[in-house]
Amino acid sequence: MCLGHYAGLPVFVQGGLPNEQVQVEITKITSKYRLGFVKNLLGNSSKKRIESDCSHFGECGGCQFRQIEYSHELELKESALQRAFPGNLVEVLYGSAKEYRNSVKWNSDGYRLGFFKSNSNDLIPIDKCQNLPQSLQPKELLKNSKLIKTKLNQKEWKFRWNGMEIFPYQKVSQNMTIGDKIFYLPKNSFWQSNRFLLELWLEKVGESLNDCKSLSEFFCGVGTIGLGVPQGFDKYLGIEGDGNMIEAAKKNAYNMNKNHYEFEQMDLYSKSLGLDWKKKLLCDGMVLNPPRNGLSSWIIETVGFARPKILVYSSCHLATLKRDWEKIKKFGYTITKLILFDFFPRTAHFEILLVAVR
Ligand SMILES: C[S@@+](CC[C@H](N)C(=O)[O-])C[C@H]1O[C@@H](n2cnc3c(N)ncnc32)[C@H](O)[C@@H]1O
Secondary structure, three states: OEEEEEOOEEEEEEOOOOOOEEEEEEEEEOOOOEEEEEEEEEOOOOOOEOOOOOOOEOOEOOOOOOOEOHHHHHHHHHHHHHHHOOOOOEEEEOOOOOOOEOEEEEEEOOOOEEEEEOOOOOEEEOOOOOOOOHHHOHHHHHHOOOOOOOOOOOOEEEEEEOOOOEEOOOOOOEEEEEOOEEEEEOOOOOOOOEOOOHHHHHHHHHHHOOOOOEEEEEOOOOOHHHHHOOOOOOEEEEEEOOHHHHHHHHHHHHHOOOOOOEEEEOOOOOOOOOHHHHHHOOOOEEEEOOOOOOOOHHHHHHHHHHOOOEEEEEEOOHHHHHHHHHHHHHHOOEEEEEEEEOOOOOOOOOEEEEEEEO
16 A cells, blocks of 8 residues: 555555556545555556556455565565564465465345455456455356356355355355364354465464463364364363354364363453453463454453463454554563464465464
8 A cells, every 4th residue: 555645635545666656546535535546657667566467456455466476565564564573583474376265255236246346335347356266256156056046136145165165155054174174164154264374374373382281262263273273282261252153163172072172152352351261261372363453451461360371363463463462562471483474465464473472
């Protein structure tokens, strides 16, 4: 995102590169700022610029980085992480930058599938999205009358692919695999979307927890991390807000012979925990994997109470991770590992794995 100014207001522009002069199409106007994307280049383009491989790029809100080489995108992401955590070594791990997603949320106008224009609800019909495997492309889905009725009578169509079958996952449950582990997912549940990096991510989380016999996990989903890491724990407690996912996590634990693992449903943003709960959460290792909002003040308080030896915080949002870390480090933690997992190539997003010890 670049910053320009027009008529006394800031204009945030997607698709520009340093030192370029560009013509911008404005997509959103507020009293405080405008948003837009690069419509045309005026004058010389940056040496880093390449021809985008997608005809929808710029207009479509999905990708922000198709105008540069993938290697340069990784450099930009790494430097953003490095600036946020100066003095720490950043490791960058990535997989294929194409066809990497295992799920998609298509929008529909009743006739076609597409994505919304950036910052608007205007549909851009899409013929092919480079981030999706063949099976999740509109043509393929529309061919399959079992998945989509001939009339697209829904505004949103969510599909997930497990390598063999496609599921309309807002309506049906399904199984997903990581290595030789099978996870049951209830309908409409969260699952990490990068199909190439999930196993490596869990290996790295597992390595960090090698010295732990007990583990507490906040935002545990269907048990992806607690059950997905290679090792087991003598004592485990996972907390998650979605009751169906908690039931699924219990079922997954049972199927993986981890009957002693405990899972509890709780709204981790609105509720603060009493002393009994905090005591229950005492552990050697703690995993935090929140949504973009990051941690509530009481979760941070609980970290300070439990003071686990090892803390693993995996986040898809650099700003909230940084905000939370500034508070957590006051409990005496130092960072031992900072890994950028590029879960979302060609977009401005990425996953960060931060490991800290005290
Ligand atoms: C980034 S996902 C991580 C899930 C899991 N660790 C995984 O890797 O599949 C965040 C999780 O937070 C859960 N969540 C969202 N809001 C919540 C809330 N208010 N209280 C508790 N959990 C919540 C979501 O259901 C989701 O499972």
